[in-house]
Amino acid sequence: MSAAGQRPTIRDVAARAGVSRAAVSLAFNNKPGVSETTRAHILRTAGVMGWEPNRSARARGTGGAGTGTVGLAIRRPARQLGLEPFYMDFISGIGGVLTDRAGALLLRLVRDLDEEIELQRHWWRSGRIAGSVLVDLQRDDPRVPALAKLGMPVIAVGHPSLTGPFTALWTDDGTAVTEAVRYLAALGHRSVAHVGGPAELGHSALRTEAFTAALTELGLTDGHRRVTDYSGDDGARATRSLLASAARPTAIVYDNDLMAVAGLAVAAEMGLRVPADVSLLAWDDSQLCRLTHPSLSAMSHDIHAFGAEVARAMYDVLGGERVAARQVATPSLIPRGSTGPPPPP
Structure with a gap:
């Protein structure tokens, strides 16, 4: 039997089922040579042990850090992912490093955490990936204990308070949010609103806490x-709700560029001038922020470089190095035409 914490092998399955390795192979490949009763027994035994045939041994590559396939599952609708600048830049950063290392990225969109856990288990047990990048961490995220139990190499993109035993890479969103609010206050704004992401996401919660503080x-x-x-x-709906309220804010901070661009369109739709009537501040600072009129002020960080750093950390882990959790560059304020002093009372 395999040692504790190690992936079970075909030899382990054969021993537990009381058959030969050839019989296990025949059963999984649905070939003649074993009875239906024996086939069912072998498949049941393998399922209990969490073993699947390694259909892509090359996924883990040779030499550990030199090659390998890295998994990335993202909980987003396909249409939305194609429009979201953050993940496009992040994936391209990972991809650049993988190309240099002769590796590959296995990307899958999932609907929920349960689906992702099962997907990651399948990837790992079938040998399709060498390790995985975990994104959109939640507090008490069920993926953390589930993947830790597998013994799979993981780089977690999130604050260490969310990532459990995994190596964490993160940005200091709390400091960045505080800088954004202080900047708007320095311009004279006294009523500032926040259009954020899903409340269950750890980084959304951290930003909201920093905003309130x-x-x-x-x-x-x-x-x-x-x-x-x-x-x-959703960004447009949130902006319309804020600007139509009796106590209309004079400034709005958005959690991504896409929603800020939508907010700019809503302000124009409602006959409000930006920034004379309302100031808008985006997050991430993709090319979108420089293509609008007025151009969007933003909390800027190099997402492509962030993705590359995550990929390099993954290959360090695969090479047997102990990689410490670390903070990457904090987003910094880039003032542009969408922010200015508030309108007179």
């Missing part, structure tokens, strides 16, 4: 928060 510290009016799914449509 910054308002309190500066004595600003809470311009209210709206929770979205990060899509442009």
Whole structure:
């Protein structure tokens, strides 16, 4: 039997089922040579042991850090992912490093955490990946204990408070949010709103906590928060709700560029001038921010470089190195035409 924490082998399955390795192979390849009763017994035994045939031994490559396939599962609708600048830049950063190392990225869109856990188990047990990148961490995320139990190499993109035993790479979103709120306060804004992502996401919660703390510290009016799914449509709905409210905020901070662009369109639709009537501040600073009129102020960070750093950390882990959790560059403020002093009372 395989040692504790190691992936079971075909030899282990054969021993547990009381058959030969050839019989296990025949059963899984649905070939003649074993009875249906024996085939069912072998498949049942393999399922209990969590073993699947390694259909892509090359996934783990040779030499560990030199080659290998890295898994990445993202919980987003396909249409939305194609429009979201963050993941396009992040994936391209990972892909550049993988290309240099003769590796590959196995990308899959999933609907929920349960589906992702089963997918990661299948990838690992069937030998399709050498390790996986975990994104969109939640508090008490069920993926963390499930994947840790597999013994699979993982780089987790999120604050260490969310990532359990896995190596964490993260940005200091709390400091960045505080800088954004202080900047708007310095311009004279007293009512600032926040259009954020799903409340269950760890980085959304951290940003919201930092936003509330910054308002309190500066004595600003809470311009209210709206929770979205990060899509442009949801960003537009949230902006319309805020700008139509009786206590309309004079500034809005968005959790991504796509929603900020949608918010700019809503302001124009409602006859409001940006920034004369309302200031808008985006997050991520993709090319979208520089293509609008006025161009969008943003909390900027190099997402492509972030993805590359995650990929390099993964290959270090696959090479047997102990990789410490580390913070990457904090997003920094880039003022542009969408922010200015608030309108007169």
